[in-house]
Amino acid sequence: MNVVISGLAVVSPFGLGTGPFAAGWRAARPAVSPGEAPPVARLPELTGDDFTPNRRVRLKERSSALAVGTVGALLAAYDLGDVPAARRGVVLGSALASLDSYLAVSGGSLAGAKPHFIDHNLMPPGIMNYTSSQAAIRFDLRGPNVTVTSGRATGLTALGCARRLVAAGRADAVLAGAFEAISPRRLRLETAADRAPALTGEGCCVFLVETAESAERAGRRVLATPLALTAGYFPEPDEGRAALHRVVTRALRQAGVTAGDVATVVRGAAAPGRYADDETAVLADVLPGVRVLDPATRVGDTYGASAAFGVAAALVEADTEPSAGVTLVTSIDPDGQVACAVLAPGSRVPIPVG
């Protein structure tokens, strides 16, 4: 069974929607918010908890608002009327998930006159499946509803999970993606963990995943076909390079492609640091001379959404360079997750702009 990506919605520091992302990506310039230190790339039109690309989303957790808004943008751009509600699934994730709401409740309990005198509206957002379930509630998505988290690799994990749900017949269409928001606490924690990137970013990418047959029936263009998705783990920092090497070579083998078939790699390590160096070394070894693109230099480092931005960038690239070959997306996280996707380009019709 051929499972494909047939839809894309993005909110990024380039703007709310796939159009601004594609335009910003092609312009290849960094989206830096003015006057902030450390450097950040924020969503320009997302203020507070509001998100209004198509319909108003007001949620207590900023990351949830931007993710549910992106799901709404996808559904506005693609008519899923052919798919019954019970057959529409959701797979969403981020690296830090409900961190800020969790701490608002836990901290509120510590600081309040009584430990249970908390804002009970903050509790649901403090549970990590809040975003996925809110997407289901707002858009009547009654199929499997999965929340996943695997650090920087979360976007590829979500894509793999969606692909399997469709292949197993558990859903006909799955909205899969990853998100991360900028918050003061995230910046503090990244500094504390010695993981502060050169430019911190935020955003969300959601993909529509279905069978090729289903896409064709509905007249939805295939944007890309995941030929392979591999994942691995390394327990010690000095094993990161070997672990990434293994998932990249395994992905190529599983996809049945050679290094010569690969036109572009969208890389995912946070820079600067040893893992960015590892990624550079692995790509130079396995795919010498290949064109390497780095979303973090344009939308900033989006942490749990970084691999999803890798896929989104690959889709835009395939759209820009129709004759281009296979695209690789790689990811490596200091916590030990490594992952790789091999994407074959889709058919030649412009991506609907949502």
Next chain:
Amino acid sequence: MGPVSPPIPEAALTSPRVLHTNGKNWSDDPTGRVVVTGFGVISSIGSGRAEFLAGLQEGRCGAKPISKWDATGFPHDHACEVTDFDPASVLERLDPKGSGQVAALAAAASRMAVREAGLDPAAVRDEAGLIAVGTTCGQSLDLDALAEVELREPDAVPPGDLARLLQPGRLATAAAAELDLRDVETLTIPTACAAGNYAISYGVDAIRAGDAEYAICGGADSVNRMAFAGFVRMGAMAHERCRPFDRERDGTMWGEGAAMLVLESLDHARRRGAPILAEVLGLHLNCDADHPTAPVRERVAECMAGALADAGVDAAELDVIFAHATGTRASDPMEVGAIRDVFGERPPPPVVGVKSMIGHTMGAVGAHTAIAALLAMQHRFLPPTVNFREPDPDCQVDCVPNVARPAAVRTALVNSLGFGGNNATLVLRGPGEAGPHPEARGAEA
């Protein structure tokens, strides 16, 4: 570590008709049939196979005042914490102090699971594997520690050792580190209180798809300030005991623990001569898409019916239903109603609520309950619903009140429902005789 169970005759695992929703008949394909070959369990009523089994058979209740953090000031303070188990006692590689407390539980349960399954991680290091850990609150105890740091110094940069522990993905990576695995996909599945069943489902599909040769799946959670304060605030927390189906039930009770299962294809299990505890015959995942906290009976019934269809099992074949049975006022009657919707005019089998014993272990509870089902199959008994005093006309089921009951258990259904309307149901089949339900059934209904 408990004794390794005897292998089950393969004939006992043969299902007469296993048709899945995607049309593939897995029963003819040993690589597509997924079996459980071991488990590790940490709970307030006992950790490890022998103690957890004894806890279920004796109907122990893990409720006691919270001791791991200061619950002073709450109107009531009971939960089912694990107070007699140290992860360090089973961990071989992972330093529990450096991993985060919930991650250490997940890793310890994973270690116990591979031991019981006779699965030497070194022997499968070159095979593609999967570790999926369900959770509701992730590294909750460390997040609570951060909340205390922030209370003292709101905008200060916290200690690096703490900042590096907080990612929920670490529940799965800690298990991979403990087992010294490399070619393994690791992910945490924070699908709230349905997460344990979601993690098992993820493993089943990964094995069937050929993406993993083996999968170590389940869940882990600790009783934490966020979830406790939130539920006390909502009036959904039991004061002293969790009493599913009881007329005077007053809420659920958080529990702590971890439960991890080793899943592999029947073919893989046979090749290495593994003990086969049960087969995951079918599953269903759906979402109410309605209300964050009020479950929808129709969707829950659809989830159970979907799992039965996926398993190719008629409802009449079920020997027991392990209900979600949180013990809250609204949820128990809703679930009983959904069960009746599935069974129609026919009487359902006994409906057990293990949360009365182990507490609501959140993202682990689906996996804890699946393990209870495996033990019920192997040791031929129905675990009880303890703390039961008086039937509720709105919850008329045989809940096996207070005392475990001898019974042949071959086919079991496990419900797991979560915040946000997430539902996940598993159908498990173990060894044993097919046929009529145990005679005792219905006596107390």
